[in-house]
Amino acid sequence: QVQLQESGPGLVKPSQTLSLTCTVSGNSISSGSYWWSWVRQPAGKGLEWIGRFYTSGSPMYNPSLKSRVTILGDTSKNQFSLKLSSVTAADTAVYYCARTTVTMFLDYWGQGTLVTVSS
Amino acid sequence: EIVLTQSPGTLSLSPGERATLSCRASQSVSSTYLAWYQQKPGQAPRLLIYRASNRATGIPDRFSGSGSGTDFTLTISRLEPEDFAVYFCQHYGTSVITFGQGTRLEI
Numbered sequence: 001q002v003q004l005q006e007s008g009p010g011l012v013k014p015s016q017t018l019s020l021t022c023t024v025s026g027n028s029i030s031s032g033s034y035w036w037s038w039v040r041q042p043a044g045k046g047l048e049w050i051g052r053f054y055t056s057g058s059p060m061y062n063p064s065l066k067s068r069v070t071i072l073g074d075t076s077k078n079q080f081s082l083k084l085s086s087v088t089a090a091d092t093a094v095y096y097c098a099r100t101t102v103t104m105f106l107d108y109w110g111q112g113t114l115v116t117v118s119s
Numbered sequence: 120e121i122v123l124t125q126s127p128g129t130l131s132l133s134p135g136e137r138a139t140l141s142c143r144a145s146q147s148v149s150s151t152y153l154a155w156y157q158q159k160p161g162q163a164p165r166l167l168i169y170r171a172s173n174r175a176t177g178i179p180d181r182f183s184g185s186g187s188g189t190d191f192t193l194t195i196s197r198l199e200p201e202d203f204a205v206y207f208c209q210h211y212g213t214s215v216i217t218f219g220q221g222t223r224l225e226i
Contacts, residue, residue, distance in 0.1 A: 037216070047156075047164065047207055049216035060214050063120075096163055103170065104211030105154035109163035 002026040004097050004110035012091075012117050018084040022097030022110060023077070030055045030075040035100035038071060038082045040093040041112075048093075052100055053080045087117045121145050121212050123219035130224050138195040140222045142208030147188045152211040155184055155193045158221075159204045167206075168193060198224075 008020035022036070029036055038050040051061035053071045061069045065084070073080040084091060094114050098106035122145040132138055142153075150171035156164035166175040168184035171191055181196040195202055203226050208219040 046220045047209075047218040049218065052216075062215060098163075100216075101169075103151055104216055105152075105166060105169040105209065106156075106164070106216075107166050107169075107175065109165070112163050 002099060002108040004099065004108060006095060006097050006110045006113040008113060008115070010114055010116060012087055012115060013119050014088055014117055015086055018082070018087050018091060018115055018117070020082045020095055020097075020113065020115070021079050022081070023079050024099075025078070027099065027108075028075075029053075029073055029078055029080060032056050033102075035102075035104075036071075036073065036080045037098045037100045037106060039096045039098055039106070039109075040091075041096070042090075042093045050082065050084075050095075089117050091115070092117045120215060121148060121210055121217060123208050123210055123217055125206075125208060125219035125222045127222060128220075130222055131226070132198055132224065133226065134198050134200055136198050138193075138198055138202070138224055140193040140195075140206050140224070142186075142191040142193070142219050144189045144191075144210060148210050148212060150187050150191070153184075153186070153191055154209045156207045156209065157202075157204050158207065164207060195224075200226075 003025045035052040037052040059071045068085045070083040094112040096112045097110045099108040126141045153171040155168040158164040172184045
């Protein structure tokens with residue numbers, strides 16, 4: 001059974017960097033069969049894809065966030081991470097990690113973690 | 120960038136009724152890259168339909184997807200109480216994943 005679990009600080013100060021980690025079990029992120037994505041959702045709003053990571057290729061990012069986002073993988077820990085720099089209140093959201101198939105649908109999701117940007 | 124527009128924004132129905140949810144793309148897209156998700160309050164989205172018409176593992180057959188080009192539909196044939204949730208369509212194109220704004224299905 002594939003499981004994903006987000007972890008990281010729930011509170012980040014404006015202008016600082018948001019850092020989250022997704023720990024994957026039941027599937028190796030280095031298997032090469034899947035991408036691994038981050039998606040966020042502000043309270044009461046829709047879903048926004050942030051970017052995706054692939055062990056055998058370059059990460060891909062949402063153009064609207066590209067200048068501030070870095071997604072990396074740590075195959076030794078079977079984890080991938082999200083860094084979002086220069087955060088503002090607009091970055092307050094529930095952040096999800098998800099397994100992403102080759103046809104780019106997201107078939108397994110973490111339960112999400114709320115990150116609030118506030119001083 | 121392709122924009123997905125879902126309608127209606129809110130759909131009010133009763134258990135046992137049929138629900139028809141629409142997802143319209145701003146330009147023609149490949150059905151290979153069209154998916155639907157269900158999200159209940161406080162939960163992560165759950166994949167329902169992929170490649171426009173294929174049910175994901177464990178999804179009841181009352182859920183069906185159809186469409187091509189710019190118009191896609193999610194149909195729930197007979198609503199069960201647990202089906203009242205928010206539904207999102209999703210597309211992949213030119214390296215970007217995009218979501219519709221969602222349809223809230225309420226009792």
